[in-house]
Amino acid sequence: MPNHSIFDVLQPHPEASAMVAFAGNKLDRQSENRLDDCVETALKHEGVHLFAFAGGKLVLKHEEQLLDPLFAPYELNELLPDFDNAVLLGFEETGEPRLAVPVGIDPEASADHLKFADGRSLMREALISEDLLGEFAQASGLISWNLSCRFCGKCGAPTASEAGGYRRKCTACNALYFPRTDPVVIMLAIDVAGDRCLMGRSPHFTPGMYSCLAGFVEPGETIENAVRRETFEEAGIETGAIRYHASQPWPMPHSLMIGCYAEAVSLDVNADTTELEDCRWFTRVEVEAMIESTHPDEIFVPVGGAVAFRLIRDWLDWPEA
Amino acid sequence: MPNHSIFDVLQPHPEASAMVAFAGNKLDRQSENRLDDCVETALKHEGVHLFAFAGGKLVLKHEEQLLDPLFAPYELNELLPDFDNAVLLGFEETGEPRLAVPVGIDPEASADHLKFADGRSLMREALISEDLLGEFAQASGLISWNLSCRFCGKCGAPTASEAGGYRRKCTACNALYFPRTDPVVIMLAIDVAGDRCLMGRSPHFTPGMYSCLAGFVEPGETIENAVRRETFEEAGIETGAIRYHASQPWPMPHSLMIGCYAEAVSLDVNADTTELEDCRWFTRVEVEAMIESTHPDEIFVPVGGAVAFRLIRDWLDWPEA
Numbered sequence: 001m002p003n004h005s006i007f008d009v010l011q012p013h014p015e016a017s018a019m020v021a022f023a024g025n026k027l028d029r030q031s032e033n034r035l036d037d038c039v040e041t042a043l044k045h046e047g048v049h050l051f052a053f054a055g056g057k058l059v060l061k062h063e064e065q066l067l068d069p070l071f072a073p074y075e076l077n078e079l080l081p082d083f084d085n086a087v088l089l090g091f092e093e094t095g096e097p098r099l100a101v102p103v104g105i106d107p108e109a110s111a112d113h114l115k116f117a118d119g120r121s122l123m124r125e126a127l128i129s130e131d132l133l134g135e136f137a138q139a140s141g142l143i144s145w146n147l148s149c150r151f152c153g154k155c156g157a158p159t160a161s162e163a164g165g166y167r168r169k170c171t172a173c174n175a176l177y178f179p180r181t182d183p184v185v186i187m188l189a190i191d192v193a194g195d196r197c198l199m200g201r202s203p204h205f206t207p208g209m210y211s212c213l214a215g216f217v218e219p220g221e222t223i224e225n226a227v228r229r230e231t232f233e234e235a236g237i238e239t240g241a242i243r244y245h246a247s248q249p250w251p252m253p254h255s256l257m258i259g260c261y262a263e264a265v266s267l268d269v270n271a272d273t274t275e276l277e278d279c280r281w282f283t284r285v286e287v288e289a290m291i292e293s294t295h296p297d298e299i300f301v302p303v304g305g306a307v308a309f310r311l312i313r314d315w316l317d318w319p320e321a
Numbered sequence: 322m323p324n325h326s327i328f329d330v331l332q333p334h335p336e337a338s339a340m341v342a343f344a345g346n347k348l349d350r351q352s353e354n355r356l357d358d359c360v361e362t363a364l365k366h367e368g369v370h371l372f373a374f375a376g377g378k379l380v381l382k383h384e385e386q387l388l389d390p391l392f393a394p395y396e397l398n399e400l401l402p403d404f405d406n407a408v409l410l411g412f413e414e415t416g417e418p419r420l421a422v423p424v425g426i427d428p429e430a431s432a433d434h435l436k437f438a439d440g441r442s443l444m445r446e447a448l449i450s451e452d453l454l455g456e457f458a459q460a461s462g463l464i465s466w467n468l469s470c471r472f473c474g475k476c477g478a479p480t481a482s483e484a485g486g487y488r489r490k491c492t493a494c495n496a497l498y499f500p501r502t503d504p505v506v507i508m509l510a511i512d513v514a515g516d517r518c519l520m521g522r523s524p525h526f527t528p529g530m531y532s533c534l535a536g537f538v539e540p541g542e543t544i545e546n547a548v549r550r551e552t553f554e555e556a557g558i559e560t561g562a563i564r565y566h567a568s569q570p571w572p573m574p575h576s577l578m579i580g581c582y583a584e585a586v587s588l589d590v591n592a593d594t595t596e597l598e599d600c601r602w603f604t605r606v607e608v609e610a611m612i613e614s615t616h617p618d619e620i621f622v623p624v625g626g627a628v629a630f631r632l633i634r635d636w637l638d639w640p641e642a
Binding site for chain 1: 328335336339341343344346350352353456457459461463470471473475478480496499500501502503504513536537538540541542543544550562563567568569570572575577579584593595596
């Protein structure tokens with residue numbers, strides 16, 4: 001039955017990865033056609049617009065109640081743009097190119113008609129549309145990587161941008177560098193028999209928030225082994241079967257969140273107190289209350305755009321044990 | 322039914338990611354306890370052994386018919402070890418530390434008692450055990466990253482190794498750098514109605530070999546969007562539903578292969594001829610013959626250790642359309 005095939009994997013939604021923030025980028029990247037003069041060519045296009053980044057923050061034009069992150073080239077002059085390190089993100093359906101450029105203006109400087117926002121604020125406060133938030137994720141990762149790769153790691157000489165900001169080449173030893181994306185596992189461990197999930201809170205979280213555990217995938221690790229190692233190191237919980245659920249670009253500065261469920265095979269929590277100030281099991285009833293903001297302890301889970309929310313929310317749709 | 326839960330996801334095997342090469346690392350990484358003197362301390366341990374890397378290749382002791390990649394510290398002297406850039410991989414069950422160290426010896430220099438091998442040879446020729454191959458993957462990624470991060474990308478000054486080789490710090494501006502792992506999507510597109518899979522061959526492949534398509538996950542992309550973009554760019558095939566199947570560390574030099582199935586929603590192949598010299602649909606009968614090396618055209622698929630093989634082989638276990 002082709003219409004109920006192996007691709008229907010007990011998903012509550014058509015694709016969980018399409019329901020997270022930063023995933024709405026619809027640009028045609030044309031990644032196979034990035035010529036060295038593509039930024040220059042794109043800047044001459046009549047309909048070109050650019051994102052501007054100042055000190056890691058996105059610059060938004062603030063006009064009356066509207067926030068607009070897209071600049072025409074002539075609007076950038078006052079921001080001190082560094083076009084040598086501009087990146088070509090891709091093309092809109094109409095063919096108009098979309099770029100991003102680092103600018104020299106100080107985000108701390110006061111300017112009534114400008115606002116500066118980081119990725120978390122853009123997401124939480126829904127300052128720009130889902131499509132633009134997805135383009136921001138691509139732009140933010142590339143701008144940040146280019147700025148941290150201005151000198152060659154092998155010999156220390158300056159590097160120069162190539163291929164529309166998707167490659168840098170050492171001006172002395174010709175070593176090549178490519179954009180960086182850091183895979184991170186984020187997981188909800190489930191006590192299948194007890195019908196409970198494991199959440200913790202870092203001291204850095206907003207007071208009252210509990211979320212999934214997470215950690216970087218290390219060199220030489222599978223996704224599944226990274227999930228098991230991190231869950232054991234952070235919570236002392238051993239896990240067996242791992243199930244991938246959803247991924248999310250996380251541009252702070254350039255991570256890829258890989259969201260998984262983990263089947264707990266031990267239950268006694270022994271949290272790493274240097275990482276977590278609390279970590280415990282939560283029942284479905286508790287989690288529902290945390291989502292609805294009706295939990296008596298005033299605890300809650302991350303906002304809807306986070307892949308952690310999808311893991312937590314979608315677990316409630318699982319058949320009960 | 323806790324024993325037949327949401328974790329049983331129509332997998333032909335308990336965990337496909339446990340059946341690939343480079344995934345057999347059983348060291349206890351103790352990633353939360355990497356002190357700055359941990360390499361020094363580990364080197365004093367009586368049972369310590371090290372992998373040695375020369376010019377990107379693993380050094381093996383060649384004694385009679387045996388190949389041994391593990392060196393005691395005193396055995397390293399003739400290889401010119403650079404202990405300032407050694408990395409602590411983790412600990413064996415017995416508590417013995419395992420490290421890796423770059424060495425200065427030229428791999429082109431002739432030495433009867435030494436052999437030099439890259440990751441592909443180690444895998445294809447099964448030169449070392451699965452466990453050691455997994456440890457090699459971790460070691461290779463870390464050694465390679467450390468060597469490519471000897472100077473600060475932000476200011477050009479030298480960096481120094483910290484945290485057992487898991488962090489580098491700029492000696493001038495104090496910028497911190499962390500190991501790099503590059504996520505790559507590798508996918509088998511399926512024509513569900515026609516019961517066929519899509520494979521291509523790059524001009525770099527061994528003559529006769531066909532495999533899955535693949536490409537780097539770009540900044541700001543979900544796994545699913547990367548699969549769809551790459552399949553369209555390389556083959557002109559549009560895909561809908563994506564299903565994660567297995568992952569694999571791929572230490573050439575430090576990638577994470579993320580293996581997925583993709584449901585084709587268009588069927589006319591239009592291959593990018595700069596990337597692929599052929600790309601077409603294959604029936605189950607053909608794929609079975611390619612695995613058994615009985616295909617009349619003498620074409621075949623990658624070896625058993627590759628995640629591409631798992632995607633291809635495990636598709637044969639799917640229910641027929």
